[in-house]
Amino acid sequence: MNTEKMTAALLYGEKDLRIESVNKPQINEGEVLVKIRAATTCGTDLKIFQRGYVNRVIAIPTIFGHEWAGDVVEVGDGVSSLSKGTRIRAGNSAPCLRCKMCQKGRFNLCEDMLWLWGAYAEYIRVPARTILVNSQEIPENTTYEEAALAEPLACVLHGAEEAGVALGDTVVIVGAGPIGLLHMLLAKKIGVERVVICDVAEERLKFAEKLGADATINVSRKEPVDAVRALTDGDGADVVIEAIGLPTTWEQSLKMVSKGGTVLEFGGCTPGSRIKVDAELLHYDEVTVMGAFHATPTHFKKALNLITSRTLNVKPLITERMPLTRIKDAFNDLVSSKSNLKIAIIP
Numbered sequence: 645m646n647t648e649k650m651t652a653a654l655l656y657g658e659k660d661l662r663i664e665s666v667n668k669p670q671i672n673e674g675e676v677l678v679k680i681r682a683a684t685t686c687g688t689d690l691k692i693f694q695r696g697y698v699n700r701v702i703a704i705p706t707i708f709g710h711e712w713a714g715d716v717v718e719v720g721d722g723v724s725s726l727s728k729g730t731r732i733r734a735g736n737s738a739p740c741l742r743c744k745m746c747q748k749g750r751f752n753l754c755e756d757m758l759w760l761w762g763a764y765a766e767y768i769r770v771p772a773r774t775i776l777v778n779s780q781e782i783p784e785n786t787t788y789e790e791a792a793l794a795e796p797l798a799c800v801l802h803g804a805e806e807a808g809v810a811l812g813d814t815v816v817i818v819g820a821g822p823i824g825l826l827h828m829l830l831a832k833k834i835g836v837e838r839v840v841i842c843d844v845a846e847e848r849l850k851f852a853e854k855l856g857a858d859a860t861i862n863v864s865r866k867e868p869v870d871a872v873r874a875l876t877d878g879d880g881a882d883v884v885i886e887a888i889g890l891p892t893t894w895e896q897s898l899k900m901v902s903k904g905g906t907v908l909e910f911g912g913c914t915p916g917s918r919i920k921v922d923a924e925l926l927h928y929d930e931v932t933v934m935g936a937f938h939a940t941p942t943h944f945k946k947a948l949n950l951i952t953s954r955t956l957n958v959k960p961l962i963t964e965r966m967p968l969t970r971i972k973d974a975f976n977d978l979v980s981s982k983s984n985l986k987i988a989i990i991p
Contacts, residue, residue: 651991652765653971656705659693661972666707666765674772676726677718678734682788683763684711684962685974685987686796687823688912691889693975695914702761709763709989710736713782713791717767726775733791734770735778735798735944736760751940752802764971766991778941786952789965789988793826793958795939797947800826803936804834805943807883807908811835816872816900819887819911820848822961822985825855827885827910829956832856840875842868847983855960872900879903885910891917898925898933906932962986 648668655661671677689708702708713733716726726732739746739754746754758773770779782791800823809815813836817824820843828839838858843849849860861871873880880902886893889911898921901907925931939947950956963984966974968991977984 650766651968652707652762653709653968654705655693655708658695661693661975663969663971668767669769671718671720671769672772673721674723674775675720676716676723676732676770676775678712678714678732678768678770679717680712680714680763680766680768680991682713682792683709683989683991684789684792685709685978685989686711687821687889690975690978691912691914694979702759707762707765709765710761711792711795712763712768713788714768720772722772723775726779726781731782731784731788731791732770732779733782733794733948734760734774734780735795735939735941737938738771738774738776738778739941740773741777751942752938764968764989766968778944780945780948782948783952786948787959789962790951790958791948792988793961793986794944794948794951796823797826797830797950797956797958798939798943799823799936800830801943801947801950802939803827803885803908803910804830806934806936807885807906809834809836809883812837813882814838814840814876814902816840816842816881816884816897817887818842818868818885818893818897818900820845820852820860821887823910824885824887825852825961825985826956826958827887828852828857829855829958833955838875840872840881842872845983848985851960851983851985868896869899876902881905883908887911889913891919894919895921898922898931901931903929904931906934909933909935912937962988964988965990967991 649665650668716730738758739751740756743755840859841852842861884897886897965988974987
């Protein structure tokens with residue numbers, strides 16, 4: 645039995661987050677143990693912390709957190725692709741490659757997905773399947789913090805591909821948090837004509853402008869649907885991306901899209917949420933309404949490449965750094981502050 649201890653942040657329920665000493669993970673054949681060097685905060689973790697609900701990929705109590713990067717410190721028997729000292733990041737999911745969804749190429753919807761949580765800790769055990777299908781070495785020109793952001797960027801890549809964001813589009817993004825800003829940075833690189841961002845926080849909107857937003861709408865001061873219509877000569881946007889996760893903003897996004905356009909409902913709502921959709925919008929205007937969940941291993945690889953090649957500069961999204969011992973402060977700040985984006989947790 646392993647008696648060596650490590651420090652970890654355990655989530656027990658709504659706003660019940662504690663720092664505890666727990667057994668250091670022991671690795672088995674085909675696995676590696678990684679010393680975490682940076683783990684970034686995520687909207688998914690924040691929602692679980694705020695709302696006290698449990699989604700289908702994590703059960704509490706647990707060590708949570710899933711955006712991370714670190715160094716391999718132990719290598720299990722049978723692992724030849726990694727060695728001690730290798731700088732890696734790994735996705736929080738590893739599809740089975742065998743189920744019906746995987747056979748269709750819908751790897752993000754795998755029916756036997758292996759999920760990997762536990763980044764808010766000193767060490768994390770990386771399973772053999774994760775090493776095989778969803779892990780990457782980090783080049784020396786990339787910081788651990790930057791590499792950790794490959795996870796949210798992978799999800800954004802998946803969403804943009806599904807929505808068909810294209811050269812010359814007008815894109816409206818509802819929400820100027822980290823995900824909304826990643827959608828904006830990607831859309832600008834794709835070559836869209838214009839990106840409009842909506843939010844209630846003036847600080848975030850100003851930050852979005854610094855990063856390249858063509859227009860911003862403070863929805864606490866302007867009616868957002870009218871403002872979007874005014875900016876698009878009454879037509880609406882080619883693509884609307886909801887990046888908050890509230891039924892009200894999901895429905896609001898449907899009123900901002902143009903004929904033949906696409907609404908990507910990207911932000912996850914509380915389980916059990918319902919929205920109303922105008923049937924005429926779907927039938928007569930041929931509007932596509934879709935969701936996008938998580939990402940595939942290919943998206944994770946592409947995301948890290950975009951970061952390491954400096955095609956996308958994700959550094960500005962990390963606005964604060966805190967030690968693991970202040971993890972509860974970090975989440976309280978994210979709940980109360982309108983300006984904090986990503987916080988890098990350093991074990």
